[in-house]
Amino acid sequence: MTYRDVASKQVLIWAGTAVGARTPVAMAPLALVFLVRERPGGYSLGALLAAAYVIGEIVGAPVLGLRLRPGRARAHLAAGLATGAAGFAGLGMFPDAHPAVLAVLAFVAGAAPAAATGGLRTLLTHLVPERSAAQALSVESMVTAAVWALSPAAVAGLALGVAPGVPLRLAAALMASSVAALWLLPAAWGTDGRSDTPLARVLAGAWPVYVTGAASLTLLGLSELVLPALLEQRGIGVGWSGPLLTGMAVGGGLGAFLHGLRGWPGRLRTHSLVLTTGMACCVTLAALIPRTAGIASALVVGGMLQSAAMLTRNLSLREALPSRAHAAGYSVMYAAAGAGYAATGSLAGALLRVVAPSTAVLAGVGVTLVLSGIGWWGERRRAGRSAEAFGDAGAPGFAGGGAEGPAVGGRGDTERCL
Numbered sequence: 160m161t162y163r164d165v166a167s168k169q170v171l172i173w174a175g176t177a178v179g180a181r182t183p184v185a186m187a188p189l190a191l192v193f194l195v196r197e198r199p200g201g202y203s204l205g206a207l208l209a210a211a212y213v214i215g216e217i218v219g220a221p222v223l224g225l226r227l228r229p230g231r232a233r234a235h236l237a238a239g240l241a242t243g244a245a246g247f248a249g250l251g252m253f254p255d256a257h258p259a260v261l262a263v264l265a266f267v268a269g270a271a272p273a274a275a276t277g278g279l280r281t282l283l284t285h286l287v288p289e290r291s292a293a294q295a296l297s298v299e300s301m302v303t304a305a306v307w308a309l310s311p312a313a314v315a316g317l318a319l320g321v322a323p324g325v326p327l328r329l330a331a332a333l334m335a336s337s338v339a340a341l342w343l344l345p346a347a348w349g350t351d352g353r354s355d356t357p358l359a360r361v362l363a364g365a366w367p368v369y370v371t372g373a374a375s376l377t378l379l380g381l382s383e384l385v386l387p388a389l390l391e392q393r394g395i396g397v398g399w400s401g402p403l404l405t406g407m408a409v410g411g412g413l414g415a416f417l418h419g420l421r422g423w424p425g426r427l428r429t430h431s432l433v434l435t436t437g438m439a440c441c442v443t444l445a446a447l448i449p450r451t452a453g454i455a456s457a458l459v460v461g462g463m464l465q466s467a468a469m470l471t472r473n474l475s476l477r478e479a480l481p482s483r484a485h486a487a488g489y490s491v492m493y494a495a496a497g498a499g500y501a502a503t504g505s506l507a508g509a510l511l512r513v514v515a516p517s518t519a520v521l522a523g524v525g526v527t528l529v530l531s532g533i534g535w536w537g538e539r540r541r542a543g544r545s546a547e548a549f550g551d552a553g554a555p556g557f558a559g560g561g562a563e564g565p566a567v568g569g570r571g572d573t574e575r576c577l
Contacts, residue, residue, distance in 0.1 A: 162291075162294050162297075162298070162419065162420075164287050164288050164290070164291035164294065165287055165291055165294045165295055165298050167286070167287075169286045169344065170283070170286055170287065170295070170298065172340060172343045172344060173279070173282065173283050173286060173344060174298070174302050175340055176279065176337045176340040176341060176343075176344065177279055177283075177299065177302050177303075177337075178302060178306060178333070178337075179333045179334060179335075179336040179337030179340060180240055180272065180275050180276075180279060180333075180334060180337040181276070181302075181303060181306050182306050182310060182330065182333050183243070183244075183247055183268075183272075183330035183331070183333055183334045184216075184272075184276075185306050185307045185310035185311075186310045186313065186314050186326055186327075186329075186330050187209070187212050187247075187265075187268065187269070187327075187330065188209040188212065188213070189310075189311055189314045189315070189326075190314045190318065190326040190327050190330065191205055191208040191209045191212060191250070191265060191327075192205030192206065192208075192209060193205070193314060193315070193318035193319070193323050193326065194208070194250065194251075194254050194261075194318075194323050194324060194326075194327060195208065195254065195258075195261070195323075196323070197323070198255075204258055207258070207262065208258075208261055208262060208265045209265075210501075211262040211263075211265040211266045211269070212265040212266065212268060212269040213269060213497055213500070213501055214266065214269070214501075215265065215266035215267065215268065215269025215270035215271075215273070216269040216270065216273045216493070216494070216497050217494050217497045217498050217501065218270055218273075218494075219239075219269065219270030219271060219272075219273030219274065220273035220274060220276070220277070220490040220491065220493045220494035220497070221487075221490055221491045221494045222270075223235075223239060223270075223271075223273060223274035223490065224273075224274040224277050224278075224486060224487040224488075224489070224490020224491060224493075224494075225358060225359065225362075225487050225490075226274075227274050227277070227278055227486045227487060227490070229281075229347055229348050229482075229483060229486065230347050231346075231347065232278055232281075232282065232346065232347050232348055232486070233341050233342070233344070233345070233346040233347065234346075235274070235278070236274070236275050236278045236279070236341060237338050237341050239271045239272045239273070239274055239275055240271075240272045240275055240334050240335075240337050240338045240341075241335070241338050242267065242271035242272070243267070243268050243269075243271040243272030243275075243334050244331045244332075244334035244335040244338065245267075245331070246264050246265070246266075246267035246268030246269075246271060247268045247327050247328075247330040247331035247334060248327075248328065248331035249264040250264045250265060250268065250324070250327045251324040251325070251326075251327030251328035251329075251330070251331060252324065252328070254323055254324045272334065273490065273493065273494070274486070274490045275337075276489065276490065276493045277485075277486045277487065277488070277489030277490035277491075277492070277493060278486050278489075278490075280296070280299060280473070280486075280489050281348055281485045281486040281489060282344065282345065282348050283295050283296075283298075283299055284296070284477070284485075285345070285348040286344075286345075292474070292477065293418075293419055293422075293470070293474060294419040296419075296470050296473050296474065297415045297416060297418055297419030297470060298415075298419070299415075300411065300412070300414075300415030300466050300469065300470060301412045301415045301416055303411075304408050304409065304411040304412030304415065304462075304466065305408075305412060307408045307411075308405050308408035308409055308412070311401060311404070311405075312401070312405075313326070313329075314326045317329065348486075358483070358484055358487060361480060361481065361484050362480070362484060362487055362488055362491055364479070364541070365476060365479040365480055365488060365491075366537060367428075367533075367534045367535070367536075367537030367538040367540075367541060368472055368475045368476050368479055368492070368534070368538065369491060369492055369495040369534075370495070370530055370533055370534035370537065371428075371431050371432075371435065371468075371472055371530070371531055371534030371535065371538075372469065372472040372492050372495055372496055372499075373495040373496055373498065373499030373530065374435055374499065374527045374528075374530035374531045374534060375431075375434075375435055375438070375465055375468045375469055375472065375496075375527075376469075376496035376497075376499045376500050377499040377500065377502070377503045377523065377526065377527050377530065378435070378438050378439060378442055378461070378465060378523070378524070378527050379465055379500070380499065380500040380503035380504060381442065381503050381507060381520060381523040381524070381527075382404075382407065382442055382445070382458060382461065383404055384503065384504050384507045384508075385507050385511070385516050385519055385520050385523070386400045386403060386404065387400045388511055388516040388519075389445070389446060389454075389516040389517060389520065390403075390454075391516075392515060392516045392517060393449050393450075393454075395451050395454075399451055402455075403451075403454060403455055403458055404458075406455055406458060406459050406462070407458040407459060407461065407462035408462060409459070409462070410458070410459035410460065410461070410462030410463045410466075411462040411463065411465060411466035412466070413463055414462065414463030414464060414465070414466035414467045415466045415467065415470060417463070417467075418466070418467040418470055419470075427471045427474055427475040427478070428475065428534075428535055428538040428539065428542075429535075430467075430468075430471040431468055431471045431472060431475065431531070431534070431535070432531055432532075432535045434464045434465075434467050434468035434471065435464075435465075435468050435527065435528075435531045436528065436531065437461075437464045438461045438464040438465045438468065439524045439527055439528055439531075441457045441458070441460050441461030441464065442457070442458075442461055442520060442523075442524055443520070443521060443524050444457040445457040445458055445461070445520070446516075446517040446520035446521055446524075447517065472492065473489070473492075475538070476488050476489065476492060479541075499530075503523060506519075506522070506523060506526070507519055507523065510522055510523075
């Protein structure tokens with residue numbers, strides 16, 4: 160297995176589109192803090208605006224993802240991204256507006272383009288042969304890692320060196336450019352297909368994949384949010400948090416690249432459990448190691464494992480859902496990951512009031528391992544039920560998926576090697 164099938168002009172155009180659509184997402188939370196930090200109570204207001212943005216993503220991803228139709232994909236994605244660009248532009252152009260107005264704009268900027276992640280991911284896998292889906296998703300992870308590695312420095316530099324609203328204006332321009340780039344890509348990725356099973360029910364059946372996906376992002380959020388306090392506890396300058404998180408993002412890109420170089424034996428649910436457990440060990444080491452170099456090494460390796468774990472989740476979702484539900488499923492996964500990230504922030508904030516940062520990290524690791532175990536159990540149970548249904552029916556498609564095969568888990572326990 161190589162990246163040869165992924166090296167095409169269409170995939171290159173897709174990568175440019177994805178950078179334009181996802182860089183604003185990576186910039187938004189920090190850019191919102193810098194936008195209002197010089198106002199009275201600026202940091203608190205910035206945190207509230209960032210929360211409004213994340214809530215918008217959590218709400219918008221499943222709601223709009225359910226409405227995303229393969230036959231009219233480009234029109235749906237363009238409308239969402241254009242509205243998101245307008246939200247970012249409003250924030251950048253009117254930084255002195257009333258906080259309520261800024262909160263509404265932040266919510267719109269988060270909600271309107273929230274289905275784009277799932278839509279673009281589905282489109283990418285249709286630009287390459289089926290056998291190269293894992294490599295295509297690895298490329299997506301590498302693009303995302305690069306965006307998240309560069310965005311914080313760009314936001315800080317522009318906000319402090321030029322003007323607080325400039326990062327959000329840049330975000331608006333980048334998202335608008337992704338709308339234009341969509342017209343260089345296919346208008347659709349197939350037909351809607353027909354099934355007697357409601358789409359919401361189909362998506363609900365894949366709940367174990369969402370749980371394990373959220374568990375993986377919970378660890379990432381824990382690392383990002385508690386790291387400054389952890390460094391201070393160790394007597395290390397908090398200024399190291401930026402380079403350390405950049406190293407973690409670079410590790411994520413490297414992990415995605417290495418994961419796509421070959422096939423890996425075993426079931427996807429087992430891969431996910433092993434990788435998430437490995438990342439939990441790395442985050443635990445980062446919480447206990449007293450030296451900067453040790454913390455950096457643990458975070459880089461943890462980033463590599465986390466990226467590979469999310470790849471297995473995306474591949475598991477492809478197997479658990481019929482093709483008509485892929486974009487909506489990815490959007491629900493995005494919302495679940497955002498909810499996990501937000502819950503981690505709340506948990507970390509509450510724990511840091513009463514315990515040391517290292518203890519807060521260990522508590523978060525425990526929650527992640529519990530979620531991973533629940534997700535693994537759910538996938539195993541679902542696979543067993545699918546296998547029983549297949550045996551009882553004596554033919555594929557017994558679970559009521561209509562022309563597309565089983566609605567949920569219809570490929571049973573045949574999780575192929577990556």
